[in-house]
Amino acid sequence: MYDSGWQIDPIEKIDLADQIISKITTMLFEGKIKPGDKLPSEREWSEQLGVSRTSLRLALKALEVLGVIDIQPGSGVYISRDNSRLLINPLKFMRNIYEIDAIELWETRRTIEVALTGLAAQKADEEDIRILDGYVEQIKECTCGSDFSDLDAKFHKAIFRIARNRPMEAVMLSIDRILHRERYELTGVIRSEVPALRDQSWRFHYELVEALKENDVVLAQEKMLEHIDQIENAWRATGTQQRLCTGGALSER
């Protein structure tokens, strides 16, 4: 065997698709592409980047599954505007691979929703309060169960937005989608079987907004904690399995 006296380390191949993803990440960071932007066609882009369409397709599929881009057949490829999509698939996989149970999701929900409520109490401005007051008014007058569910969901999402913390907002929106079926069933129970609970629910929304108006962080957090405990207890009473049913891998659009 020929011995040159020195050793050659093999050249480390950097995956081309990974390089394309890094390139797109950098362009996003530098603001060259923004949420809502349409990306060039596959042909145009593969020419600009000097890569094969196969490699580009690999990168785009990965970015789609991550929730970074929307591929709309017949229309084009867009940078997603919805930051919550980024965490839905990871949380689904976490649940599926590591058998995350509902107790862990409820602990997470309680922690983050209470924290966001505290931040909302600090940060809510007049326009925020006007929007929340509107929901409270609609919740009071609402007699239809599915409308009630929708209003309730919108109210909670408004609180997350007002808190202005997007990592925690994204975690909550993802957990919310995962727990969505349960939430719907519970608000259904509240509507149809125990009218007193609907009144209790309205009162919670009303009192929470009053606490936000006063920037009363402690009271707002107490109200939210009590509310989550009530829902969790109702959820436990329905005897839902602790290991949740799973949907498919990809987030619904």
Added chain:
Amino acid sequence: MYDSGWQIDPIEKIDLADQIISKITTMLFEGKIKPGDKLPSEREWSEQLGVSRTSLRLALKALEVLGVIDIQPGSGVYISRDNSRLLINPLKFMRNIYEIDAIELWETRRTIEVALTGLAAQKADEEDIRILDGYVEQIKECTCGSDFSDLDAKFHKAIFRIARNRPMEAVMLSIDRILHRERYELTGVIRSEVPALRDQSWRFHYELVEALKENDVVLAQEKMLEHIDQIENAWRATGTQQRLCTGGALSER
């Protein structure tokens, strides 16, 4: 134009790569494949699933970027054992796309680390305490700055694990990796410039473990909050830019 009198909706094409990802998700959920398992070769698997190797490659690349699988060139494809990898790329993209700033990451860290500390105080068993005591002893005797950093990181990771809430643990581990450079610089400052701060840091670790031994949730959370505030203040004092520098898209292994 020929008018049949009825409308034909176009057939919705379900992307083959998406179907493969769903299939793998289901297999994970059903426990047919588990973390650490080696997947069949590309050729074998594409035959078993009845799909082209191109489609399989698209699905595997997406799952790799998500952190679900590790592709080890020359060895094979494995289901990842590291649940924190699932959130690193999504949080990086969130930061890059939506310009998440450091304040939001610190708010998130404070919320989740304090919550995990409370859960750890409830759940720590004798073996957990033995491990933490070991770290406290090593931290006391440690004089090397980089060792100190490593021990500190291990201590915090142990707290996350003891809390036994994997969604929140994964969020914390991901934020930790993103804030890693700052953490390292800060512990460097503690070591080399202000020895009194190192003593203060040791005292924090010691007192926190004492609170965990007593299952004192409130005290443990107070200690952790104080500790995070100190680090955040030190971080602010270094004048680090609020918008963090970004690394590449793919998580380091």
